[in-house]
Amino acid sequence: MKAATKLILGLGLVGTLFTSCAGDYYVSERPAEPYYVRPASPYADAYWVPGEWAWRGNRYVYVNGYYTHARHNHVYVAGYWRHTNRGHVWVHGHWR
Template sequence: MKTIAKIGIVLALTGSLFTSCAADYYVAERPAEPVYVRPVAPYPGAYWVPGEWAWRGGRYAYINGYYAQPRRGHVYVQGYWHPVRRGYAWHRGHWR
């Protein structure tokens, strides 16, 4: 029984390793960011998280920015397009 459990754990870890190696989605040219008006902050000290690109339905779709509660001791790193072998891929923004 312990052997079956060990094999199961090894298979699960191997699967998660290969899943994390998945390639980025890419585009030949970076799309232009849509122009929209940023709404008024809903409360004092609200942090504006800029819009992002997400892979949806076989293409990148723009998701508007939003206000969020700032995270104490963290800074927001804005997402960006980075060059890959076949064009550009979006690197998501995150709190660091």
């Protein structure tokens, strides 16, 4: 049992080390946002979460927005492009 516990703790530690290595992905030019029509609201308290950029296969790809239930006492902060001296990086949206 002690060996299993040590193994689980070791794997957890290694996992956290590798996730901390996943940093920001910079590009020299921001990709153009595609045009698409937002669908009609599917239910009464629906909140539209705007589309975002995701890093996949050495490039940013656009992920369409979606409807979700509004979160009580929270505000959604939309994602945005941040310009740095290394290039442009996408900052993901989140509920605050």
